[in-house]
Amino acid sequence: MSGVILSPQHPLSAGLTSDSRLVRAYRGERSDATPVWFMRQAGRSLPEYRDLRVGTRMLDACLDPAMASEITLQPVRRHRVDAGIFFSDIVVPLKLVGVDVEIQPGRGPVFGRAYADAAGVAELTAIDPARLDEASAPITEAVARTVAELNTTAPSTGSGQVPSGTATPLIGFAGAPFTLAAYLAEGGPSKDHLAARTLMHADPGAWRALMDWTAELTGRFLRTQVLAGASAAQLFDSWAGAISLADYETHVAPASAAALAHVHDLAYETTDASGASSTRSVPVVHFGVGTGELLGAMHAIGVDTVGVDYRIPLDVAVERVGEGVPLQGNLDPALLAAPWPVLEAAAREVLRRGEAAPAHVFNLGHGVPPETDPTVLTRVAELVHEASA
Numbered sequence: 001m002s003g004v005i006l007s008p009q010h011p012l013s014a015g016l017t018s019d020s021r022l023v024r025a026y027r028g029e030r031s032d033a034t035p036v037w038f039m040r041q042a043g044r045s046l047p048e049y050r051d052l053r054v055g056t057r058m059l060d061a062c063l064d065p066a067m068a069s070e071i072t073l074q075p076v077r078r079h080r081v082d083a084g085i086f087f088s089d090i091v092v093p094l095k096l097v098g099v100d101v102e103i104q105p106g107r108g109p110v111f112g113r114a115y116a117d118a119a120g121v122a123e124l125t126a127i128d129p130a131r132l133d134e135a136s137a138p139i140t141e142a143v144a145r146t147v148a149e150l151n152t153t154a155p156s157t158g159s160g161q162v163p164s165g166t167a168t169p170l171i172g173f174a175g176a177p178f179t180l181a182a183y184l185a186e187g188g189p190s191k192d193h194l195a196a197r198t199l200m201h202a203d204p205g206a207w208r209a210l211m212d213w214t215a216e217l218t219g220r221f222l223r224t225q226v227l228a229g230a231s232a233a234q235l236f237d238s239w240a241g242a243i244s245l246a247d248y249e250t251h252v253a254p255a256s257a258a259a260l261a262h263v264h265d266l267a268y269e270t271t272d273a274s275g276a277s278s279t280r281s282v283p284v285v286h287f288g289v290g291t292g293e294l295l296g297a298m299h300a301i302g303v304d305t306v307g308v309d310y311r312i313p314l315d316v317a318v319e320r321v322g323e324g325v326p327l328q329g330n331l332d333p334a335l336l337a338a339p340w341p342v343l344e345a346a347a348r349e350v351l352r353r354g355e356a357a358p359a360h361v362f363n364l365g366h367g368v369p370p371e372t373d374p375t376v377l378t379r380v381a382e383l384v385h386e387a388s389a
Contacts, residue, residue: 003265005279010229012268012282016151017169017231022083025359026232026283026305028326034351034360034388035082036381037171039287040367041075042087045374048074058103059095062088063138069145076153076168078374079381082361083171083232084150086143086225090175090236091183093221096135097127107189114187116195118206124184125209129216132224139221140228146170147229169232172225172263176237176288177214177255184210193242200243200251211255219262226266226282233263234285234307237298241290241309248294257301260284264302285328289366295320310365315356327357330365331380336372343376347383362388 011017021035043049049071053061061067071087091101091109100112115124151167178196185195200207222233235256240248266282286298287307299306299321308317308329317327335346347362354360362384368377 003267006227006266006268006282010268011147011151011167011169012231012270012280015270016167018268018270018280020082020154020166020169020231022169022171022361023231023283025326025361026285027280028304028324028358030359032389033385034354034362036362036384037081037083037085038075038079038364038368038377038381039085041079041081041377042071042085043368044370045368045372045377046074046078047374048078058089058105059092059101062092063095065138065141065145068138068142069149072142072146072170073149075374075377076150079378081168081381083169084146085171085234086146086173086230088139088173090173090180090218090238092139093132093174093217094180094184096139097129097131097217099124099127109183110188111184114195115184115210116186116199118203121199121206121210121213125213127213129213129220132217132220136221136224139224143170143172143225143228143230170225170230171285172222172230172233174218174222174225174233174235174259176235176240176252176286177211177218177259178240178243178252179236179238180214180218181207181210182239182242184214193239196239197243197247200247204251207251211252212258215255215258219259222259223262223266226263232283232285233260234287235260235303237286237288237291240288240294240298241292245293245297249297253297253301256286256298260286260302287328292317292320296322299325305359305361307363308365314350314353314360318356324358326359326361327354328361328363330363333364333366333369333372336364336369336376336380340376340379343380344383347380348387351384351388 006013021031024031068087072084076084153168154166182193182196271277284303285305286303292312305326310332
């Protein structure tokens with residue numbers, strides 16, 4: 001792909017988010033306070049979300065621009081976090097190109113059939129991923145609506161003041177090719193992702209075709225969000241922890257790199273205080289669950305920041321990804337239900353260990369549990385800002 005400069009109206013180009021805590025951290029700089037946001041902050045733990053979603057199926061909510069935007073904004077308003085994460089689902093691009101998939105409450109994505117052999121993969125990959133571009137209007141509109149409101153908001157500082165000249169950035173969201181392939185091969189959720197792992201080795205040609213296709217589709221989905229106004233892009237590989245490092249490097253990493261290539265060519269122009277101009281790329285983050293052994297390889301696919309789950313301390317993660325790499329994470333979500341003194345001590349410990357990285361974005365080591373008291377999340381966000389200010 002040839003390089004593309006984002007429009008002057010894009011929040012990064014307009015200087016609204018380019019110096020925000022989040023974007024600065026993603027490029028390896030520390031600012032007035034450690035930025036914080038929470039994976040799965042938009043949705044299930046919020047009563048306002050549950051009220052809004054009554055009678056609306058998950059994928060219908062994702063494809064309703066007004067609803068998706070409102071859900072994205074709800075935790076930003078409530079918690080005063082440093083970023084919004086676009087409310088969507090990793091199977092949305094599959095739905096948009098015509099794949100038979102629904103999200104069943106309490107179970108997750110369920111497909112009309114499994115794509116676990118060469119014939120199934122051939123049927124699936126006959127769908128042109130470029131169809132997504134023609135069907136992405138709901139995504140573009142939802143992002144634009146969200147960004148328009150986020151451009152008028154900024155997180156509070158430790159003192160409760162709002163930094164001048166910064167808006168709250170939106171993070172674009174997409175599932176990594178392996179995680180999509182794991183669902184597709186199984187036809188739905190799985191505990192061990194055996195169907196995907198079997199296909200990977202039993203029919204490497206079909207596996208490559210499946211991964212190439214999912215990479216193209218999810219890469220286009222991520223690119224659409226950035227072009228519409230997202231200031232960063234995060235690729236979630238929820239199930240990559242199910243495979244070995246060797247299998248990741250051989251059978252997964254090339255597809256993840258190909259997906260991110262759809263964002264890597266997007267850049268924006270900025271001018272510093274002295275008037276000197278420069279061109280910067282859109283920051284890219286990669287996160288996986290149970291991927292402590294894969295962190296170095298995950299960084300090597302070409303990302304700025306690596307997300308770390310709750311299983312290893314951040315200072316240990318620094319040793320695995322290499323010096324100079326910003327990290328994101330990694331409070332254990334289970335601690336959100338612990339007594340406040342226990343939770344506070346754990347959050348402070350995450351901040352302390354995060355000092356080993358050049359920059360740190362405070363987050364959970366996985367998503368917000370549905371039963372979480374939202375006032376606890378607000379209190380954690382305040383603590384992070386105050387303790388790091």
